[in-house]
Amino acid sequence: MRTITLVTQKGGAGKTTLATSLAIAAQQAGETVAAFDLDPQGSLVEWGRMRRKAEPSAVPQPHLPVVERFPPDRVGQMRKMLDSVAGKGVTLAILDTAGADNPTTRAAMDASTYCLVPIRPTRLDLLAVRATVQAIMHSGKPFAFVLNQCSTIPRNSRANDTATGLASIGFMAEPLILLRNDYQDAFAAGQGVTEYAPDGKAAEEVRQLWKWVSTQSETKV
Ligand SMILES: Nc1ncnc2c1ncn2[C@@H]1O[C@H](COP(=O)(O)OP(=O)(O)OP(=O)(O)O)[C@@H](O)[C@H]1O
Ligand SMILES: [Mg+2]
Numbered sequence: 001m002r003t004i005t006l007v008t009q010k011g012g013a014g015k016t017t018l019a020t021s022l023a024i025a026a027q028q029a030g031e032t033v034a035a036f037d038l039d040p041q042g043s044l045v046e047w048g049r050m051r052r053k054a055e056p057s058a059v060p061q062p063h064l065p066v067v068e069r070f071p072p073d074r075v076g077q078m079r080k081m082l083d084s085v086a087g088k089g090v091t092l093a094i095l096d097t098a099g100a101d102n103p104t105t106r107a108a109m110d111a112s113t114y115c116l117v118p119i120r121p122t123r124l125d126l127l128a129v130r131a132t133v134q135a136i137m138h139s140g141k142p143f144a145f146v147l148n149q150c151s152t153i154p155r156n157s158r159a160n161d162t163a164t165g166l167a168s169i170g171f172m173a174e175p176l177i178l179l180r181n182d183y184q185d186a187f188a189a190g191q192g193v194t195e196y197a198p199d200g201k202a203a204e205e206v207r208q209l210w211k212w213v214s215t216q217s218e219t220k221v
Pocket of ligand 2 (some may be wrong): 015016017039043096097
């Protein structure tokens with residue numbers, strides 16, 4: 001089983017948004033997915049709840065992927081929990097962490113096959129990401145940045161400028177993820193963007209992102 005962890009100490013970068021849409025894209029690509037909410041804020045679990053309540057025509061498999069809260073007081077049992085879901089046939093675990101450095105986030109990094117670090121293309125985010133990179137390097141796990149919420153305005157150079165700033169400290173996942181309503185609307189509907197608007201640009205981005213992440217993390221298993 002592969003374990004992909006969405007991690008960055010910066011709040012609002014898009015960990016939960018990408019966790020949900022990647023979970024669905026991976027499921028559609030044939031993975032058996034379980035997603036775990038390690039953030040006391042509980043946004044991922046709330047998405048799972050909305051999913052189960054959605055119209056069956058909108059969400060044909062409301063119970064999939066499995067979405068569960070992972071309470072901080074069980075941090076010592078994270079590996080046991082992951083081994084247990086792997087034993088039940090889960091092929092991909094996605095861990096959504098809090099926007100803070102804490103023992104649960106560190107345990108998640110340690111248990112990962114691969115870490116994804118969402119980052120918005122701003123100088124503030126670039127400055128803040130260094131602490132997260134240090135923590136991942138301490139865990140020794142491979143990781144990549146996902147530039148998220150990039151401008152849809154043509155010829156806007158911020159994403160490329162940020163990518164250049166990041167290139168010296170880590171890999172860049174492909175493609176860039178743009179700021180699009182589909183990400184917000186899919187979440188509100190308890191869906192991934194590839195369910196919400198399968199022919200949309202956001203869906204295409206996420207399918208490509210899953211392909212990229214899948215290839216990168218496969219070589220690390
Ligand atoms: N690509 C995107 N396009 C449009 N909106 C986005 C995109 N990614 C994230 N958002 C929005 O940005 C906000 C923050 O996203 P999200 O909650 O996923 O970040 P987070 O990193 O999980 O935050 P936290 O650290 O608080 O858990 C949300 O309102 C979400 O809808
Ligand atoms: Mg979140």
